[in-house]
Amino acid sequence: MDRIRIVGGARLNGTIPISGAKNAALPLMIASLLTDETLTLANLPRLADVALLKRILGNHGVDMTVSGKRIGDGDLAGETVQLTARTIVDTTAPYELVSKMRASFWVIGPLLAREHFAKVSLPGGCAIGTRPVDLFLMALEQLGAEIEIEAGYVVARAPNGLRGAHVDFPKVTVGATHVTMMAATLAKGETVITNAAREPEIVDLAECLIKMGAKITGAGTSTIRIEGVDRLHGAWHEVMPDRIEAGTYAMAVAMTGGDVLLEGARYDTLARPLEILTEVGAEVTPTNEGIRIYRNGADLKPVDVTTEPFPGFPTDLQAQLMALLCRAQGTSHIRETIFENRFMHVQELARFGAEIHLDGQNATVVGVPALKGAPVMATDLRASVSLVIAGLAAEGETMVNRVYHLDRGFERLEDKLSRCGATIERIAG
Ligand SMILES: CC(=O)N[C@H]1[C@@H](OP(=O)(O)OP(=O)(O)OC[C@H]2O[C@@H](n3ccc(=O)[nH]c3=O)[C@H](O)[C@@H]2O)O[C@H](CO)[C@@H](O)[C@@H]1O
Ligand SMILES: C=C(OP(=O)(O)O)C(=O)O
Numbered sequence: 001m002d003r004i005r006i007v008g009g010a011r012l013n014g015t016i017p018i019s020g021a022k023n024a025a026l027p028l029m030i031a032s033l034l035t036d037e038t039l040t041l042a043n044l045p046r047l048a049d050v051a052l053l054k055r056i057l058g059n060h061g062v063d064m065t066v067s068g069k070r071i072g073d074g075d076l077a078g079e080t081v082q083l084t085a086r087t088i089v090d091t092t093a094p095y096e097l098v099s100k101m102r103a104s105f106w107v108i109g110p111l112l113a114r115e116h117f118a119k120v121s122l123p124g125g126c127a128i129g130t131r132p133v134d135l136f137l138m139a140l141e142q143l144g145a146e147i148e149i150e151a152g153y154v155v156a157r158a159p160n161g162l163r164g165a166h167v168d169f170p171k172v173t174v175g176a177t178h179v180t181m182m183a184a185t186l187a188k189g190e191t192v193i194t195n196a197a198r199e200p201e202i203v204d205l206a207e208c209l210i211k212m213g214a215k216i217t218g219a220g221t222s223t224i225r226i227e228g229v230d231r232l233h234g235a236w237h238e239v240m241p242d243r244i245e246a247g248t249y250a251m252a253v254a255m256t257g258g259d260v261l262l263e264g265a266r267y268d269t270l271a272r273p274l275e276i277l278t279e280v281g282a283e284v285t286p287t288n289e290g291i292r293i294y295r296n297g298a299d300l301k302p303v304d305v306t307t308e309p310f311p312g313f314p315t316d317l318q319a320q321l322m323a324l325l326c327r328a329q330g331t332s333h334i335r336e337t338i339f340e341n342r343f344m345h346v347q348e349l350a351r352f353g354a355e356i357h358l359d360g361q362n363a364t365v366v367g368v369p370a371l372k373g374a375p376v377m378a379t380d381l382r383a384s385v386s387l388v389i390a391g392l393a394a395e396g397e398t399m400v401n402r403v404y405h406l407d408r409g410f411e412r413l414e415d416k417l418s419r420c421g422a423t424i425e426r427i428a429g
Contacts, residue, residue, distance in 0.1 A: 352372060
């Protein structure tokens with residue numbers, strides 16, 4: 001298993017190109033199941049999750065060709081991939097694949113809409129909470145599907161096709177909003193989703209579906225309207241930049257000090273976390289090329305933050321912010337409201353000498369004057385990268401074990417950071 005070795009203490013200076021967003025790329029790739037024509041996706045990040053989804057889609061009959069420019073080993077640009085689901089050859093998404101990544105469950109929407117049948121294993125993914133799928137099933141039932149759970153699989157049937165309906169989510173869910181939106185594109189009549197997720201990745205998917213011929217309005221607001229059409233066609237779409245990757249590097253620069261341009265990052269997708277970073281003591285400047293983050297040696301200030309659905313502070317940046325606050329002068333409070341078990345980085349951050357107290361969904365972070373490098377273990381994707389951030393700012397050597405979590409969501413992390421002056425390397429093993 002690969003490990004990442006870091007020698008902390010260097011300031012970060014330079015440019016970090018931001019990759020295509022994992023959490024947009026996955027639903028966009030899944031949308032290829034909705035049409036027998038070619039969906040071309042540009043700026044697809046080279047990530048373990050994208051590779052796994054290629055296998056899952058291949059199993060359903062999606063042909064994939066890579067046509068993007070690759071300039072060489074040092075190239076940081078994403079891939080352009082053409083996905084063509086001429087016919088769906090298998091409507092089952094098996095346990096062996098779906099259990100590895102939660103988003104693969106989302107194939108249920110397009111398969112059901114196009115084939116009127118889907119058998120999809122209950123999902124896996126990051127161990128950050130129980131993560132049920134009841135709201136997906138509720139929405140698909142409202143669109144007319146008959147659903148049964150058989151031996152760990154969701155079996156969904158819509159013999160006469162799906163029909164438009166009012167789907168009112170009792171809580172904001174990104175995944176179920178994606179799936180309902182995709183399924184409703186081919187349903188008969190109008191679907192109205194209320195209390196829909198407003199995340200930028202929902203907007204990115206809606207924009208792609210519209211290019212494919214879907215009739216969707218309101219994506220990015222709490223009410224999305226979809227007028228079903230008979231068929232969708234091919235399209236070209238560029239995956240939006242990854243706001244979580246950009247936010248992660250922003251936290252890293254705020255912690256180590258330095259001056260970094262996050263190339264391609266979009267301020268509108270990161271307004272709340274960047275506002276928090278400003279409160280903490282970093283300088284944040286949106287530019288034509290992206291977002292510039294600067295901090296000199298000034299003290300970091302403590303803050304109180306609650307994770308919330310977009311446009312609130314994202315749960316996917318909570319671990320990274322916590323790492324940063326370990327070095328603030330004073331006591332910060334973080335409340336996690338999205339996932340019930342997303343504090344697994346706390347015990348690992350303690351290995352650096354951090355002082356964090358947990359009480360249910362609340363963490364109290366007492367800033368310490370210095371962190372010391374340590375061997376640590378990654379437990380999930382964003383927790384892993386919080387350990388990298390802590391390691392970059394800590395004195396001495398840090399070894400991050402179980403790096404495969406990082407490879408799910410961060411493209412060439414060690415390349416991007418070492419180009420900015422960090423001492424960081426991957427040790428194959
Ligand atoms: C691939 C992807 O895009 N993953 C993101 C997506 O995950 P994901 O789409 O899985 O997260 P959701 O927005 O659905 O989850 C929000 C909350 O709703 C609950 N819930 C969800 C569905 C359901 O049927 N029943 C239910 O109770 C979840 O357990 C959680 O407590 O949004 C999360 C919240 O921004 C992010 O942390 C993940 O990175
Ligand atoms: C939790 C995440 O991913 P997933 O929903 O795929 O587990 C994440 O991207 O932080």
